[in-house]
Amino acid sequence: MSTKLPDPDPSPRSALELELGVELNALLSASRALTERSAAAFHPELQPAAFHIARWLYAYGPAKPSAVAEAVGMDRSSTSHLIGWMKRLGLVESRPDPSDRRAVLLSLSPTGEAQVLAALDLRGAAFSARLRGWSEEDLQTFTALLHRFNAG
Amino acid sequence: MSTKLPDPDPSPRSALELELGVELNALLSASRALTERSAAAFHPELQPAAFHIARWLYAYGPAKPSAVAEAVGMDRSSTSHLIGWMKRLGLVESRPDPSDRRAVLLSLSPTGEAQVLAALDLRGAAFSARLRGWSEEDLQTFTALLHRFNAG
DNA sequence: CGATATAGTGGGGATAAATCAACCATCCTC
DNA sequence: GAGGATGGTTGATTTATCCCCACTATATCG
Structure with missing residues (x-):
């Protein structure tokens, strides 16, 4: 029964994109x-x-x-x-x-x-405070993904 | 001559934050x-x-x-x-x-x-096009980091 | 209970920004 | 090289936004 639905969103792909969109919207x-x-x-x-x-x-x-x-x-x-x-x-x-x-x-x-x-x-306290507790690896990963998204 | 710079930034931490700030700025x-x-x-x-x-x-x-x-x-x-x-x-x-x-x-x-x-x-073509080529894992990671940043 | 502070609403005037239009210089095509 | 298209600037008009102030209702403090 789940073979030919028009918009069943069987792939989690759309859900992932939607969730990302929500987060981006929150940021903006x-x-x-x-x-x-x-x-x-x-x-x-x-x-x-x-x-x-x-x-x-x-x-x-x-x-x-x-x-x-x-x-x-x-x-x-x-x-x-x-x-x-x-x-x-x-x-x-x-x-x-x-x-x-x-x-x-x-x-x-x-x-x-x-x-x-x-x-x-960019070096301000308000900005750095948000990144408190972030590992350097997470920082790098986040920056890289952001860069990739911006370049997209 | 380079002994007493006021902003030598010896730790890579600041550099990482600065780089993230640049990417965020580009996005905004x-x-x-x-x-x-x-x-x-x-x-x-x-x-x-x-x-x-x-x-x-x-x-x-x-x-x-x-x-x-x-x-x-x-x-x-x-x-x-x-x-x-x-x-x-x-x-x-x-x-x-x-x-x-x-x-x-x-x-x-x-x-x-x-x-x-x-x-x-959010499901628009322009948005999805940017994510072409992204693995689902990258999507998840990016969303999670974004969420964490927003919550910060 | 009285006095003051805070949440929300609304008005009026100053300012910034989008829109529209005209204009010149350069490029490109035929 | 003539005609149309494009990149850029500028000015006039309209619109939206900000800021200050007043006003009501409720809350909080003494």
């Missing part, structure tokens, strides 16, 4: 508050949304404005406006794309990178 | 776009930020409005307004807190839960 839900607070700490006189761009640039390196807009879910107009702001503050640098003269490549300036790191507070 | 950066799109799909005539509340309620269950506001990084005023909106749409229900008669306990209605699931699209 909870991290919103932290993200907003980090954005406030990023630069006093800067729009909160700019931090999303800076953080993405920190994570994924130089890219064209259109790629940034697509990646962080903003339209090009907003992205361009925020980028201009950060360039004026010396947090972001742009150089012409050697392969396409109408495009530019954006990257964080050393100052910008330092600001992102400070805002993220 | 990239997920913003998906979140914004999900928010748009959540309910046509609802403010985007309402989805953050609904998603948090889905992940962490019934809670008081103040706890929700704290958790998602909004002030109580915005939270109350958005909650009221969702209650009017039948997505969120509230019942009096038995232990404190001035407080209320918020929870997603069945409709609301279904909407969150649909918006998250």
Whole structure:
């Protein structure tokens, strides 16, 4: 009787993926508050949304404005406006794309990178406290799996 | 010259935590776009930020409005307004807190839960595609570590 | 019982952000 | 090289969000 069900989920595969999705959702839900607070700490006189761009640039390196807009879910107009702001503050640098003269490549300036790191507070107490009790092996495993998921 | 660095980081522990932080940051950066799109799909005539509340309620269950506001990084005023909106749409229900008669306990209605699931699209193609090639063991390990991190 | 603190709700004004549209420079195709 | 498409910037308009304040009801403390 269990031979031809349309959606019986006989494989535990779907259940595993669903469970992972639930955990990811929990992480993303909870991290919103932290993200907003980090954005406030990023630069006093800067729009909160700019931090999303800076953080993405920190994570994924130089890219064209259109790629940034697509990646962080903003339209090009907003992205361009925020980028201009950060360039004026010396947090972001742009150089012409050697392969396409109408495009530019954006990257964080050393100052910008330092600001992102400070805002993220990756060595901060709140972050480390979560990892108390973790073995170094678990840390490595978690990081590796996360990296693989991000690359996916 | 390298004898007295202020941040020599001799233990690999800090390096491991830092690396994990980088990966987490990459995940959060990239997920913003998906979140914004999900928010748009959540309910046509609802403010985007309402989805953050609904998603948090889905992940962490019934809670008081103040706890929700704290958790998602909004002030109580915005939270109350958005909650009221969702209650009017039948997505969120509230019942009096038995232990404190001035407080209320918020929870997603069945409709609301279904909407969150649909918006998250946890079984969606984009999500499953990322997990292609993962063994079931890796899925389990990743989920377990994520759960542990979230609980931390 | 009185005074103060806390949970929740709501209004009004300031600000940030998304949207829409126009615009220029460069690329690509025919 | 002409025409259309693409990358990027900018300005105007609309919308959403934040922040401060007031108000009610309940709880807690003295």
